[in-house]
Amino acid sequence: MRFTTLLAGLGLATTLLSACTRSSTPATSRAPGEPLLSAIQEDDVRRDLFALADDKFRGRRAGTADELRAAVWVAERAREAGLEPAGDEGTYFQFYPLRRVTVAASTRLTVSGKPLSLWKDAWVTTPLNARLDGPVVWLNSLADTVRRDLRGKIVAMPLLPPTPLPAPKMSLWAMRYTLAAIAQQSTALRTRGVAGIVLAANATAEPSLEFVGHRYQDGLYLLPSMPLPASAVPVLLVRQAVGAQLQARGARLQAELTANDYEYPSMNVVARAPGTDPTRRTEHVLFSGHHDHDGIGSPVAGDSIWNGADDNATVSVALLAIGRAWKQRPGARSALFVWHGAEERGLLGSRWYAEHPTVAKSSIVAVLNGDMMGRNAPDSAALLGSTPPHRNSKALVDMALKANENFTKFALDNSWDDAKHPEGWYFRSDHLPYARAGIPALFFTTLLHPDYHTPRDEASRIDVAKLTRMTRWMYATGWAVSATPERVTVDPDFKLER
Numbered sequence: 001m002r003f004t005t006l007l008a009g010l011g012l013a014t015t016l017l018s019a020c021t022r023s024s025t026p027a028t029s030r031a032p033g034e035p036l037l038s039a040i041q042e043d044d045v046r047r048d049l050f051a052l053a054d055d056k057f058r059g060r061r062a063g064t065a066d067e068l069r070a071a072v073w074v075a076e077r078a079r080e081a082g083l084e085p086a087g088d089e090g091t092y093f094q095f096y097p098l099r100r101v102t103v104a105a106s107t108r109l110t111v112s113g114k115p116l117s118l119w120k121d122a123w124v125t126t127p128l129n130a131r132l133d134g135p136v137v138w139l140n141s142l143a144d145t146v147r148r149d150l151r152g153k154i155v156a157m158p159l160l161p162p163t164p165l166p167a168p169k170m171s172l173w174a175m176r177y178t179l180a181a182i183a184q185q186s187t188a189l190r191t192r193g194v195a196g197i198v199l200a201a202n203a204t205a206e207p208s209l210e211f212v213g214h215r216y217q218d219g220l221y222l223l224p225s226m227p228l229p230a231s232a233v234p235v236l237l238v239r240q241a242v243g244a245q246l247q248a249r250g251a252r253l254q255a256e257l258t259a260n261d262y263e264y265p266s267m268n269v270v271a272r273a274p275g276t277d278p279t280r281r282t283e284h285v286l287f288s289g290h291h292d293h294d295g296i297g298s299p300v301a302g303d304s305i306w307n308g309a310d311d312n313a314t315v316s317v318a319l320l321a322i323g324r325a326w327k328q329r330p331g332a333r334s335a336l337f338v339w340h341g342a343e344e345r346g347l348l349g350s351r352w353y354a355e356h357p358t359v360a361k362s363s364i365v366a367v368l369n370g371d372m373m374g375r376n377a378p379d380s381a382a383l384l385g386s387t388p389p390h391r392n393s394k395a396l397v398d399m400a401l402k403a404n405e406n407f408t409k410f411a412l413d414n415s416w417d418d419a420k421h422p423e424g425w426y427f428r429s430d431h432l433p434y435a436r437a438g439i440p441a442l443f444f445t446t447l448l449h450p451d452y453h454t455p456r457d458e459a460s461r462i463d464v465a466k467l468t469r470m471t472r473w474m475y476a477t478g479w480a481v482s483a484t485p486e487r488v489t490v491d492p493d494f495k496l497e498r
């Protein structure tokens with residue numbers, strides 16, 4: 001396997017090999033009626049949470065060795081819990097290729113002969129190979145784009161407020177504003193046949209440039225089956241000050257743009273705890289989370305590590321706790337645990353696993369996904385996929401609601417499951433590819449908070465008692481799904497709004 005060298009370099013080869021040893025499972029008799037909630041303890045959850053959200057994992061970003069090290073940590077804990085490896089070739093791992101397309105360091109930009117500093121004054125928004133050399137046509141409004149012939153021209157304009165604006169108070173507002181503005185203006189200009197596009201930040205966008213620019217510097221993350229963005233027209237984003245240079249009479253732009261295109265491994269961690277029923281143990285209740293987060297960025301208040309304690313160390317450690325509980329008291333059906341990689345880069349690990357499951361796809365009875373389960377008021381939680389058009393299995397939803405009623409008693413906030421909710425939260429985690437693949441699926445969460453996707457998402461800010469209770473809710477739901485004689489079914493009229 002071509003990843004072996006890389007793993008050896010990281011000191012992971014031993015883990016990979018030791019993970020190949022399959023643990024034997026004593027066949028117990030019938031599953032007793034009740035889930036063993038007391039097997040899920042706050043101390044275990046806290047210990048694991050602080051370990052995985054530690055700075056030493058450097059934010060677990062997909063496309064870096066940090067994600068791979070975090071995945072190995074998860075696999076080691078799964079092995080210690082006595083879970084069986086259920087990835088590829090008798091290991092805990094399912095590797096898949098991330099296709100990375102990035103802007104090469106050899107890229108050169110100049111305005112009227114003066115070099116622009118890449119990633120400081122100017123950002124290439126889509127990596128591609130292209131060359132531009134010509135006078136700049138400066139436009140002030142979108143109306144200007146239809147007044148003159150722009151074919152083959154290099155067009156520059158200020159960033160204009162997008163229509164509609166992102167909803168007030170929406171998470172990551174400034175980033176959404178800037179990205180929406182870039183998308184709208186570059187689409188409008190492309191249809192006019194321009195050769196190159198330069199968008200100069202306005203006062204609203206300028207403060208978000210570091211954050212947005214980090215994304216562009218990082219480039220694209222794709223699965224091999226996903227197409228590259230279709231357009232070959234370069235789009236540059238520049239600071240307000242550069243905008244002033246571009247407006248000057250006779251301004252000229254030269255750009256030598258080069259892209260790197262390569263593959264880098266990412267991985268899902270997959271483990272299994274067998275059920276007790278002689279027939280139903282071949283079927284799986286899939287518990288889902290993601291081990292990756294956002295890595296390292298420009299410091300915020302002196303901290304440059306996005307630890308992703310809530311997002312999603314909380315659920316990574318919840319799955320370990322559920323695994324230990326399942327080993328102590330197995331359910332009738334088997335439990336399958338998938339810690340997905342590259343969720344933050346576009347649900348890539350779950351898309352891959354839903355297409356290439358390591359167990360028979362038909363054996364997956366339901367997917368119980370969790371993302372961010374340790375913040376906000378102690379009694380509040382949400383179950384996404386519980387109301388149409390997001391609900392794909394009423395039977396499954398009923399089991400989750402009943403488990404909450406019987407054991408955990410959270411006050412559920414359904415508003416985030418509304419198709420009109422501006423955040424579109426249902427579409428932002430790993431249950432989605434499974435729901436689209438026709439598998440009953442739910443999303444357990446305690447919702448967004450101001451520390452979401454900032455370096456302040458730290459273990460010390462997690463309500464561990466609440467996380468433990470959420471873990472018990474996922475577990476009790478999975479237990480119920482595992483115990484019924486008949487599988488939960490998909491609602492015949494299930495159709496997502498997008």
Ligand SMILES: [Zn+2]
Pocket residue numbers: 290311312343371372429
């Ligand atoms: Zn997440």
